[in-house]
Amino acid sequence: MARKTTLSVKRIFLVLLGSLFMAISVNGFLIPHKLLSSGVTGISILFNYLLDIPISLMILILNIPIFIVGYKLINREFIIISFIGMISLSIFISLTDNLPIFVDDVLLATIFGGVLSGLGAGIVFTNRGSTGGMDIIAVILRKYFSINIGNTLFIINALIVLISSFFFGIKLALYTMISIYINTIVVDKVQEGLDRKKAILVITNKYDEVTYAIMNQIHRGVTLLEGKGGFTKDSKKIIFCTIAPFQLAKIREIILKNDQNAFITVLDAAEVVGKGFKNKE
Template sequence: MKTKIKEFVLINIGMIMVSAGMYFFLMPNNLATGGANGLAIVINKFIGGLSVGWIMIIINLFLFVIAFVIIGKSFGGKSVYASFGVSGIIIVFQKFIPIKNPLTGDIFLELVFGILISGIGMAIVFNQNASTGGTDILAKILNKYFHINLGKGVLMCDLIITIMAAFAFGIKLSLYAMLGVIINGYVIDNIIDGINVCKEVTIISKNSHKIRKYIREDLEKTCTIYNGVGDFSNENKEVLVVILGRREFITLKKFINSVDKDAFITVNNIYEAFGDGFKSLTH
């Protein structure tokens, strides 16, 4: 239950960030940086009667119907919720915080901040095994029928939208939007890596039994034990390997320092870990 509540809260935080980045920074500058929102900005240029938020709802509704028919239910209820949630939040912003002009007049500054805020929001949503819809759905269709990598599929769809933006807003804004698409990909990948990063710690110590006990009882983790032999000393040694979160690693490092200042430790970054104590493979 706690996991579900945490997931729900994080998805909503991500949705608000995505909506804020789009509404306050990208939309006032007509920066169509891909996705359903980018397409909605382009369409809004030609159909002024509908707000960007409502156009996004129509686009996502159309895409989810196609996804349901072609892909099946694999896109998940959370993605449906997040997609329409972002559109709904933008509609609320438009009603209660109307913006007619860009905040600063510096298009590059607003592009960077818009992409950073919305990109971090998307990364949070993606990390909960959901998506904000739009070109993600088209990418899944391309993957199913043409075996195109999902990341490349999203990039292809987004670049097509930025080309459409050239006809709506001119080459300059289209190039800014294309730059935004590229930055957005890097932001999402790096944020997700940062959220999921764990530490693989290898420990060789004369007090390995104390360290094992601390890992098991205080950190509530388990380690793998290998039997090794020192090349110079020819002594048998226990080699402990454990995967921990960043905070747990800091705590363990302090404990090891207190029981064996000469312990040998190596640390590697692990960007995803599945199984007991970590994410489920079916998540």
């Protein structure tokens, strides 16, 4: 059987879909109310407001040197899929240039523009790509200078908001800041919130009974870790198991039924890859 390529049709399609959502956010919600986006797209919108340069063209111009540097310094596959994302975003922004104004209220435009943009960006990031621009710069800074990506993007976006306030007033700048913040929250939710799992750690003296019950009633595999009591110095078996959130109540019931003195810790987990969960690509 042929090996599945990392640049699959599905992955490219989802990057295109995410780029389309971002373009609709720009032309349908942000631009009609003189709002900005984050990163290179935000800078391109600013040039459009001030100099009437097409946003799609400005995105291409600003990204050319970034991709040249990125191609030499970071993962080629990431650069290729990001190039697809950048080109598609530029094309979709051009194609959706004449969208009608979806909402007249600037606050609603701020909220839904941020949500739709974050949804699109989240889809692109989940497929291990980007739409170029500041994302590539941030990856380079993290790789070679150990500078946090989040801090880099925050500083860049803060500068965009500051410039926006100078040209368009503090009110629209604050709306832009709200939109960027919502964008960030939605990106995180798309990348992690849609694939949330629960990781269970159980310390029990009846690990055989608990392990057997979990595997036969929940149908999830478990791993036994070696532990040692900090006070008693007694050796302990620690049960580790990853489950879907809806299985939490059931597994808790099973554990306590077999050992009422069991110590249970529940942790949030995301992007769980392996047998029984997401397949490796």
